[in-house]
Structure formats: C-alpha cells, structure tokens
Amino acid sequence: MGISTPESRKAAKQHYADRNRKTKRVMEGDIAGVKKEEEAEATYRENQIKEFLKKKKHAAPVYKPKKKGTSLTKQKEALKAKYAYKEYVKSIDWGERKKQLTDAYGHACELCQKSGLIHVHHNNYKTRGHEHDEDLMILCKDCHDKFHEARHVAKGDTIAPIEKRCNVCAEAPHISISKEPRDIKLCAACLNIFFRRLWGCNYKNAIIGRPHFNVEFVI
Ligand SMILES: [Zn+2]
Ligand SMILES: [Zn+2]
Ligand SMILES: [Zn+2]
Numbered sequence: 001m002g003i004s005t006p007e008s009r010k011a012a013k014q015h016y017a018d019r020n021r022k023t024k025r026v027m028e029g030d031i032a033g034v035k036k037e038e039e040a041e042a043t044y045r046e047n048q049i050k051e052f053l054k055k056k057k058h059a060a061p062v063y064k065p066k067k068k069g070t071s072l073t074k075q076k077e078a079l080k081a082k083y084a085y086k087e088y089v090k091s092i093d094w095g096e097r098k099k100q101l102t103d104a105y106g107h108a109c110e111l112c113q114k115s116g117l118i119h120v121h122h123n124n125y126k127t128r129g130h131e132h133d134e135d136l137m138i139l140c141k142d143c144h145d146k147f148h149e150a151r152h153v154a155k156g157d158t159i160a161p162i163e164k165r166c167n168v169c170a171e172a173p174h175i176s177i178s179k180e181p182r183d184i185k186l187c188a189a190c191l192n193i194f195f196r197r198l199w200g201c202n203y204k205n206a207i208i209g210r211p212h213f214n215v216e217f218v219i
Contacts, residue, residue, distance in 0.1 A: 008051075015044050081125075088128060101136055105181045109140035110167075111194055119144045124159045124170040133182070137167045143194070150193045166190055 022037035088094055098120045108115040121137045121144055122128065139147075147168055159165065160172040166187035167173075173185035186194065 011044070011048070015041075018044065085125065085128065093129065097131060097136075101133065102138060104133070105138055108138070109143050110138045110178065110182075110184055111143045112140060114140040114142070117141060121147070121168070123166065123168055126159055132162055134162050134165045134167065134185075135170070137184075147190070147193060 018037060018040050022034060022041070025033035025037055101120060102118070106115075107118055109118060117140070119139050119141060121139045122131065123135055123137065127135045159170040164172040165185065167184050168186060168190040171187045171189070174188045175191050176183055176185045177191070178184045
C-alpha cells in the first residue's frame, strides 16, 4: 500500500511471518491459534488503512483538470437553456408547430399506434423553434416515458444530418419502420428499446399482426 519505507517493509515482513504462522496452525488443526492469527491479520490491515489515510491527508493536493461543463457559467447556461425550453413548450409557436405535425401525421403514437393523450417528442434541442418534421415524433405517454427512461436522447451537438436522423434520438438510423403515414427512421438502439422494452419481443414477432409496420433495414 503506497510508498516503500523502512517501516512499511518491516510491517510487510511481519505480515508474511504472521501469515506463514497461520498456515502452520491450520496444518496442525490448532483452531484457537488460527483465530488468534486471524485477529492479528485484521489488526495489521486496519493499521495499514489508518497509515494510508494519514498519508493521504498530508499529501499535496492532486491537480485535477476541471470537468467540462461544471463551471458556474456553464451551469448557469444549462439552467437558462432549461428555462428557455420550459417557456418554449408553453408558447403559442410550439402549440402551432405541434398542430402542424398532428395535422400531417395524425393523433396516434407513431410507434405503437395508440391514440389518446399524445406527446410530441423532440429528438434534439438544437433545432428548437425551427424544427423539421424529422426532429419531432408523435408518441403516447408510455412510449415517450420508456425512451426517456432509457436516456437514449439527443446529446447536444452530435445530431445526424436531417435525412439520416433517427426520429427518436437524432443519431443516424440503421432501420426504418412504418411507411404510413410517414417513414419513421429508428437507429438500432431506439429500435431495441421500442421492441424489447415496450413489447418484450424482437421486431420479427412484433410486426406479426401489425400490418402498418414495415420494418426495413436501411443499411
Ligand atoms: Zn406508443
Ligand atoms: Zn421526449
Ligand atoms: Zn435513435
């Protein structure tokens, strides 16, 4: 544990001697002796830990580079963006954008076709205020929750070109599903979340009895 000093070398030597003694006691079947050796071993370990912590306390502070995004300015920026988003989703503009989308593609969840209370999911926030259809998706609460639970959502700037954007996470898709009312593109990770987590099966089983699904491998 740590740097070798005359004391630590002495302690280590003692430790090995103790350990050898314990082996001897075991061989002899000396239960009381084994117990005593075990106690000595535990004390040795405790002392090692104490010594280590003492050294750590007095050691010079280690230089740690600042983690990206943890500075106060960054935190403030993130907070501002969060509030800007909250304001935006309450705005008339967003209300109109949502209506445009549901007018074009309907009021049913684009993944499971359930209708009722629907959410409009943003697969990235970079295009907020000027979203393409590819940046948005009509989802039921269950599908929406599952995707956010899995935390497979757009991470800032790393969004795929518009024609290759996964409708859920904005990464490049491998698979497209459902041609009607529009071509839904899902990346492999989102497809996996959708079929495995929501329906508990693979895509081959999922499309049986669901004619609106047309699973197609893009690559
Ligand atoms: Zn759904
Ligand atoms: Zn969402
Ligand atoms: Zn995706």
